[in-house]
Amino acid sequence: MNDVRLSSDPIFVINSEDMAADFPSGRALVVRVSAPQEIADICRDYGGRADLREFICVCDGLSLEDIEIDPAWGCNKVTFVLSGLGRYASVWNKLQQLCHTAVTLLYTGVNAVRDARITASLDVDTGVVLTPDMDISDELIELVTYTFYGKVAHGDVQPFCFLADRYSNTTLLSPALYYHVEPGLYYHLDQQRNMAVSHDALLQGEFVCRGLDAIAGCEAAVEEQKSAWQRLLVEKTICASCPAFRVCSGFFEPQSDKGRCRELMTELLEGIEFRRSME
Amino acid sequence: MPNVLLTQKCVRSCPYCFARKHMHDAPPDDILQWEDLIYIVDFFKSGGDSNISLLGGEPLLHPDIADYILYIINRGMHVTVFTSGITTEQRLSELDIALQYVDPDDLSIVVNLNDPRHSPERENEAISRFLTCMSRFSCLSINVFKLNFDYSFALQCINTYGLQRHVRLGLAHPIPGKGNVCIPADKMRDMAAEFMAYLPTFEAFGITVGFDCGVPMCAFTDAELGRLYKHTRGMINFSCGPAVDIGPDLMVWACFPLGNYQKRSLLEFQDVQDMTAYLNDLHEQIRIEQGGLYPECDSCEARLRKLCSGGCLTHCLDKFLGEAHIRPEFLHGGESV
Numbered sequence: 001m002n003d004v005r006l007s008s009d010p011i012f013v014i015n016s017e018d019m020a021a022d023f024p025s026g027r028a029l030v031v032r033v034s035a036p037q038e039i040a041d042i043c044r045d046y047g048g049r050a051d052l053r054e055f056i057c058v059c060d061g062l063s064l065e066d067i068e069i070d071p072a073w074g075c076n077k078v079t080f081v082l083s084g085l086g087r088y089a090s091v092w093n094k095l096q097q098l099c100h101t102a103v104t105l106l107y108t109g110v111n112a113v114r115d116a117r118i119t120a121s122l123d124v125d126t127g128v129v130l131t132p133d134m135d136i137s138d139e140l141i142e143l144v145t146y147t148f149y150g151k152v153a154h155g156d157v158q159p160f161c162f163l164a165d166r167y168s169n170t171t172l173l174s175p176a177l178y179y180h181v182e183p184g185l186y187y188h189l190d191q192q193r194n195m196a197v198s199h200d201a202l203l204q205g206e207f208v209c210r211g212l213d214a215i216a217g218c219e220a221a222v223e224e225q226k227s228a229w230q231r232l233l234v235e236k237t238i239c240a241s242c243p244a245f246r247v248c249s250g251f252f253e254p255q256s257d258k259g260r261c262r263e264l265m266t267e268l269l270e271g272i273e274f275r276r277s278m279e
Numbered sequence: 280m281p282n283v284l285l286t287q288k289c290v291r292s293c294p295y296c297f298a299r300k301h302m303h304d305a306p307p308d309d310i311l312q313w314e315d316l317i318y319i320v321d322f323f324k325s326g327g328d329s330n331i332s333l334l335g336g337e338p339l340l341h342p343d344i345a346d347y348i349l350y351i352i353n354r355g356m357h358v359t360v361f362t363s364g365i366t367t368e369q370r371l372s373e374l375d376i377a378l379q380y381v382d383p384d385d386l387s388i389v390v391n392l393n394d395p396r397h398s399p400e401r402e403n404e405a406i407s408r409f410l411t412c413m414s415r416f417s418c419l420s421i422n423v424f425k426l427n428f429d430y431s432f433a434l435q436c437i438n439t440y441g442l443q444r445h446v447r448l449g450l451a452h453p454i455p456g457k458g459n460v461c462i463p464a465d466k467m468r469d470m471a472a473e474f475m476a477y478l479p480t481f482e483a484f485g486i487t488v489g490f491d492c493g494v495p496m497c498a499f500t501d502a503e504l505g506r507l508y509k510h511t512r513g514m515i516n517f518s519c520g521p522a523v524d525i526g527p528d529l530m531v532w533a534c535f536p537l538g539n540y541q542k543r544s545l546l547e548f549q550d551v552q553d554m555t556a557y558l559n560d561l562h563e564q565i566r567i568e569q570g571g572l573y574p575e576c577d578s579c580e581a582r583l584r585k586l587c588s589g590g591c592l593t594h595c596l597d598k599f600l601g602e603a604h605i606r607p608e609f610l611h612g613g614e615s616v
Contacts, residue, residue: 088346
């Protein structure tokens with residue numbers, strides 16, 4: 001969700017309730033908040049001594065209808081994970097407010113793809129949350145088509161635009177990167193300062209180290225995570241022969257036998273290359 | 280300006296309806312989806328259009344009508360809704376709440392009104408509710424489908440509900456081969472004379488009248504044309520060109536009466552220019568066969584100078600259907616090619 005790469009310094013992903021006054025200053029942070037009201041408070045309390053890269057607000061079961069837009073967020077990058085847009089008639093003025101802000105709306109509900117398309121068409125950055133075992137619908141593939149071949153300019157659709165921005169012939173990408181799963185760059189940590197390479201790994205207790213100063217000592221564990229994709233080639237899995245592997249890295253491996261992920265990611269790869277050809 | 284059909288279902292069965300055949304053939308659950316609306320808006324916005332019309336069937340039947348209106352306005356386009364005004368109290372209430380902050384400059388509602396004296400009381404009650412609620416956006420449209428047409432109900436309605444002081448006047452045209460109620464070509468002059476006799480009454484109430492497409496210029500005398508020129512401040516035309524109707528399935532046709540003639544999907548067109556060229560060419564193919572309503576249209580100076588299109592094309596198509604098959608096949612069958 002963070003497309004800013006200012007340095008190779010580690011970026012810590014932390015829940016707002018796990019932040020403490022003694023947190024070392026000057027660190028780059030992605031803060032997960034449980035309610036949007038917290039964002040302004042954190043900006044006020046930590047803005048001067050932390051590098052607040054992004055806020056992520058996961059609003060389970062809520063739609064944009066339930067969110068109040070706060071001007072105090074300013075130009076801070078804020079990503080909402082919402083079930084959907086809600087009733088359009090209730091959110092149309094909010095969508096107008098969100099144009100030209102640094103807010104991104106990610107959807108997870110049954111109408112996620114439709115809602116992302118509506119949102120993007122109104123020039124608001126948006127996207128869907130991809131998961132390795134999700135059902136890949138025709139509509140999702142069409143969303144990729146819309147992202148790269150739409151007839152008029154529109155808001156970014158994530159994680160597709162993020163991957164397009166990071167794409168080069170020499171890098172290996174994955175949708176997971178957009179969700180802050182990038183070993184060596186992002187460290188997800190809890191109140192006890194246990195660190196993991198992803199939020200899920202943190203919840204499951206799969207730590208790579210403990211304490212902010214221990215990062216240097218966990219290189220081996222991080223390297224192992226970084227090169228996990230190599231297993232897919234060594235074991236000659238379906239992913240190994242997929243033309244879109246360079247933008248997927250096996251993210252959809254659990255469902256690779258169905259072939260739908262190949263359709264999706266190939267459409268994405270072609271879209272990225274089309275965009276590059278137009279630049 | 281594209282006409283987008285939100286649904287092909289209707290709540291009325293007007294005797295003059297030129298869309299009846301189209302409505303009858305449509306699948307009942309066929310309604311415009313969000314993704315397709317976005318595609319349509321993108322398509323026309325990229326071509327520089329700034330207006331979209333929503334119609335049906337009855338567009339108020341679409342469950343997302345209010346959302347669609349707001350969305351198109353959000354996209355920076357003006358919306359015109361063509362409706363009978365007949366809807367449930369619940370839908371009207373939803374619409375009223377949703378549109379409460381909409382600027383009347385962004386939305387026009389054209390209410391197609393039949394003479395209440397010949398309409399069921401329940402329809403009249405529903406229309407009354409609608410006009411009371413939506414008067415700030417609304418103007419009237421009436422369809423002249425017979426001679427001895429009484430225009431007075433329009434005056435009464437405008438004054439009762441405080442509607443915009445403009446009436447859109449449509450002429451009922453034939454659906455090729457269906458024999459619907461309409462003004463036949465040889466009665467156009469009589470219709471025009473009746474209308475001109477009533478025009479001073481409209482003017483006395485400060486109401487302007489504008490013609491919909493397909494009225495032949497020669498239905499009016501030169502003196503009447505001068506009067507109409509002054510009445511409309513020169514904004515009068517006698518054209519019949521592709522209106523661009525788009526169904527809920529994204530099929531495109533030139534206008535309702537031509538709804539069965541060589542429809543194509545919007546997805547097949549590269550851009551608005553490509554689509555317009557195709558529809559213009561279809562019109563042209565018919566005009567080559569017969570210039571207009573009357574044999575004189577072929578050599579009429581007004582038509583050659585593009586002051587008049589020669590009336591509605593469907594009069595020509597209606598005639599072709601009864602002939603031996605001497606013309607391009609699609610003009611006889613009316614089916615898509």
